Amino acid sequence: MEQRQINSSTICAISTPPGTGGIATARISGPQAIEIVSKIWRGANLTDTKSHTAHFGTIFDPETGQHLDDGVVTVFRGPRSYTGEDTIEITVHGSKWIQRELINLMIRQGAEIADRGEFTRRAVVNGRLDIAEAEAVADMIAADSRTAARIALSHIRGEYSSELEALRNKLINLAALTELELDFSEEDVNFADRSQLLDLAREVNRKVTSLAESFATGRAIKEGIRVAIAGATNAGKSTLLNRLLGEEKAIVSDIHGTTRDVIEDTAEINGLLFRFIDTAGLRATSDPIEQIGINRARQAISNADITLWLVDSANPTLPTEKDPKTIILYNKTDIASAPEGALAISALTDLDLNPLLEELTRQAAPMQINPAQTVTNARHYQALIKASQSSARIIDALQTTLPTDLIAQDIRETITHLATITTPITTPLLLQEIFQHFCVGK
Ligand SMILES: Nc1nc2c(ncn2[C@@H]2O[C@H](COP(=O)(O)OP(=O)(O)OP(=O)(O)O)[C@@H](O)[C@H]2O)c(=O)[nH]1
Ligand SMILES: [Mg+2]
Structure with missing residues (x-):
């Protein structure tokens, strides 16, 4: 161009x-x-x-x-x-x-x-x-839920950029203190200063790392929290998917092994975007096509943020492994009763899915986040990972009493990685890469 x-x-x-x-x-x-x-x-x-x-x-x-x-x-x-x-x-x-x-x-x-x-x-x-604020404008236009819009707005207003700015100032302070140490090193103030430097380096590393870690949540919020609907064949998974989406998206039948492919779509619940993924029922099968579907189901379960394990109350099959991300949900309460105290519905006849929706929202609670400290952009995530690595090297270097000029280099590197997130970058290619995702007119 x-x-x-x-x-x-x-x-x-x-x-x-x-x-x-x-x-x-x-x-x-x-x-x-x-x-x-x-x-x-x-x-x-x-x-x-x-x-x-x-x-x-x-x-x-x-x-x-x-x-x-x-x-x-x-x-x-x-x-x-x-x-x-x-x-x-x-x-x-x-x-x-x-x-x-x-x-x-x-x-x-x-x-x-x-x-x-x-x-x-x-x-x-x-x-x-700044660039991060501009990228947030694109996120705002694409926002599909209250939480995604809230994060984007906070970033447009520069709250996220200020977090990064504060980290940068800490690093500059760290660089200055390192210089100071260099000046005084002959007078043996070395030791005391290093512990102060170490505290500061640890704080920066902790914050950078936690920002990088927030990307898992940030991405889930932007793309939808992945909920795999899993369980034995005929449990009513596809029926539940259709109920949650409010449309007949997946084929429902009383034939075991109806669903083969992974079928997914999103719905907003209590301000959060959920991505519901219907999967093939898990059972031993000699049908090669069904087996492919079951492999895909297992893949979807392992990639999910939450597994919603659906149990036919009349013919219960429970998961073989316990997993904190799994919610057990008994279905078909209109024809058989679920165990006392279990989360239970009738996907076919219940008008009110609220107990289930509340449980999903509760499971997603750790994802109710501080917008200014939540990373939603893959480019930023990569820069933060690099900053996390170089700031970890600062800590190592301080602990092993490496020469100060090597430490200074790691500090500079960390500052540079953080700077690429917000500062106008002059390489036209990167600018083009960022802005090509926009619409004309924005
Ligand atoms: N009585 C009753 N029947 C239900 C309920 N939910 C689903 N069903 C019936 O159970 C049968 C299987 O439903 P599906 O939604 O296709 O089950 P599935 O878990 O997707 O099955 P597979 O795709 O084969 O793994 C259908 O005949 C549904 O109408 C329920 O709450 N009550
Ligand atoms: Mg199905």
Whole structure:
């Protein structure tokens, strides 16, 4: 992709989803934004209007004089806009034709079509957002549950970046203290200082490691907490999946071994996204296809965050191994009773699945997290793993009294790994990699 001159070009795109809607919003950003819109606009004089104000008027084609539509323009003057540049949002009626024509009008007046994520990219280049905050914007757009949105919003607001900033400051402090030790080493203050350095290094390592570990939870929240529905054939697993999803997604029958493939989908429960995975019933079989299904079932169970082991109350089969991530759920209580005190339902007849949903939420409770300290991004996770390793080396080095300059190198390395998470990175390839996941118009 040719790199566009960010400071001199003006970009435009439809920011609402593609297709027909009640209304649609186009965005235009760059030095000529106000000038270009003024040429296709009859209404308030946009050169004089205050920033962050909306105005009703008419969009027209200056070449033919023809009206396109009535609409509302909202003016955001740089640098106090999302992109940091002069930006205008134009809201019109959401016909596909009007949307296309509006973009064509702006292009004829000198605007260029925006690339994916280019508005956000400009926000980064202009210092309005750091990279981690920009990535959180994409997460926010993709958020599928209250918790995922809460984490994304906290990251957009910079709360996560501040956590990283605090760690960076600790490392700088550690570097300074190391220098100090170097200066005084001949006077034998060596020993006392090292224990102080060690405390600081351990604290940094603990925090970096715990951030890296939060990724397991962060990813589960973003992609759905994986709940494998497992158990013997005919226990009612597919029936339960359909109930949880509210649709007839999986085939149900009284023939044992109906489900072969892994069937999954997500549902939001109490603000958390769960990914329910229906699996083949576990039994000894000579059918090679069913055996493949059973292998897949075992794989799904081992990858799951929670296993929901379903038991036919009339014909109970319990798991052979005890596992803290397994919830035992008795089914078919309409035809047979479950043991006293057991979690039990009738997937077929119960209208109320609340006891089960509450148990699932309780199992997922460790996943109710501090948004500012939860990593949801694989790129950040990789940087944190590296920072965790290099900060562990600082501790080792301090304990084995390695020369101070080697310690300083590990400190610098840790700072660099953390910095890649938030600081604008200049390699165009990485920037492109990050922004290609955005939609056009954001
Ligand atoms: N009476 C009663 N029947 C149920 C209940 N839940 C499921 N069934 C019936 O049990 C049979 C098996 O249900 P499925 O959902 O296909 O069972 P499964 O565990 O997915 O079976 P496999 O895919 O073969 O492993 C069907 O006839 C269902 O209608 C229940 O709560 N009560
Ligand atoms: Mg089934």
